[in-house]
Amino acid sequence: xxxxxxxxxxxxxxxxxxxxxxxxxxxxxxxxxxxxxxxxxxxxxxxxxxxxxxxxxxxxxxxxxxxxxxxxxxxxxxxxxxxxxxxxxxxxxxxxxxxxxxxxxxxxxxxxxxxxxxxxxxxxxxxxxxxxxxxxxxxxxxxxxxxxxxxxxxxxxxxxxxxxxxxxxxxxxxxxxxxxxxxxxxxxxxxxxxxxxxxxxxxxxxxxxxxxxxxxxxxxxxxxxxxxxxxxxxxxxxxxxxxxxxxxxxxxxxxxxxxxxxxxxxxxxxxxxxxxxxxxxxxxxxxxxxxxxxxxxxxxxxxxxxxxxxxxxxxxxxxxxxxxxxxxxxxxxxxxxxxxxxxxxxxxxxxxxxx
Amino acid sequence: xxxxxxxxxxxxxxxxxxxxxxxxxxxxxxxxxxxxxxxxxxxxxxxxxxxxxxx
Numbered sequence: 001x002x003x004x005x006x007x008x009x010x011x012x013x014x015x016x017x018x019x020x021x022x023x024x025x026x027x028x029x030x031x032x033x034x035x036x037x038x039x040x041x042x043x044x045x046x047x048x049x050x051x052x053x054x055x056x057x058x059x060x061x062x063x064x065x066x067x068x069x070x071x072x073x074x075x076x077x078x079x080x081x082x083x084x085x086x087x088x089x090x091x092x093x094x095x096x097x098x099x100x101x102x103x104x105x106x107x108x109x110x111x112x113x114x115x116x117x118x119x120x121x122x123x124x125x126x127x128x129x130x131x132x133x134x135x136x137x138x139x140x141x142x143x144x145x146x147x148x149x150x151x152x153x154x155x156x157x158x159x160x161x162x163x164x165x166x167x168x169x170x171x172x173x174x175x176x177x178x179x180x181x182x183x184x185x186x187x188x189x190x191x192x193x194x195x196x197x198x199x200x201x202x203x204x205x206x207x208x209x210x211x212x213x214x215x216x217x218x219x220x221x222x223x224x225x226x227x228x229x230x231x232x233x234x235x236x237x238x239x240x241x242x243x244x245x246x247x248x249x250x251x252x253x254x255x256x257x258x259x260x261x262x263x264x265x266x267x268x269x270x271x272x273x274x275x276x277x278x279x280x281x282x283x284x285x286x287x288x289x290x291x292x293x294x295x296x297x298x299x300x301x302x303x304x305x306x307x308x309x310x311x312x313x314x315x316x317x318x319x320x321x322x323x324x325x326x327x328x329x330x331x332x333x334x335x336x337x338x339x340x341x342x343x344x345x346x347x348x349x350x351x352x353x354x355x
Numbered sequence: 356x357x358x359x360x361x362x363x364x365x366x367x368x369x370x371x372x373x374x375x376x377x378x379x380x381x382x383x384x385x386x387x388x389x390x391x392x393x394x395x396x397x398x399x400x401x402x403x404x405x406x407x408x409x410x
Contacts, residue, residue, distance in 0.1 A: 010402075012392075
């Protein structure tokens, strides 16, 4: 996650560095051009009258100069937040989905969209808190640790850096950050409007860099041959516990706990992978009058591309970890209480190895 | 010759136009506060923490 900001230093996120404004065309038209308000106001209230704190929420502001990028971005999942809708919509009847669109999506889920400034100017606001302007209002190309890490700081980023405890992802240790695997179209969009991130072409794939068949050790090559198409890379190479979220969203008292779970991939039932508990519970949308008529058709656990990859893990060191001890596998006893009936379909018992 | 230049309306107009950006900068009260550590410290109140991060 971004370095924590002390309460007494929170104001620093609003400080502008006058020196770096020199020569940057973004500042040539003055503050009012983007932020409105009144540059001549003699106090905070007067100057902030009509202020637009996040000018890039209206993509036309950046689109004045960056026309093509803004046009594509208007269709991007980071802006539309459509992935959140797609994920939950399968639990709704048609009437419930209509109600969800009217009462919940725009007001709640969609409020999490990212605008241009959230990645290029200021740490995005999460729960009403932002780490503030980056480098005194410099317009930056990227700074994953201050931008991606804020929105994805609940699970993905701290997994990656090892801030949960446990080992950091090997790629992080080697100096790689988000955009070393995730390509620009995943952020800016490619002009198409996708319903889910899984529909975006050319998403990161371990095999792009780690070609199968090129393994140096016979043991490794055999393991890959045996498990290819049956177990995801994460299934063996996730180093251990990652975060699972319970009872969250429109419900109350959302909590998170570490854990490691292996089971059937609900999107690809022929493979076993790392699963993550998602926070939707039966009464999540009760306040909006949505009972989720199809709640039990969808599991509460979903395939998770866990960002804590290591070359050597308990499962790569010994076949027995899975095939004898069955460590980490989802079982009836580990399922959440009052969860979806579809959860049971994710339980798998690894076969013993004939020796 | 020098006298003619100073009396020319073009000279005075150019002088006014060239001085405009400097004048605009001077009137930009946003920067007066937003570049002043001590002032911002008194104006910005940290919000309350309400929730954990997402995704």
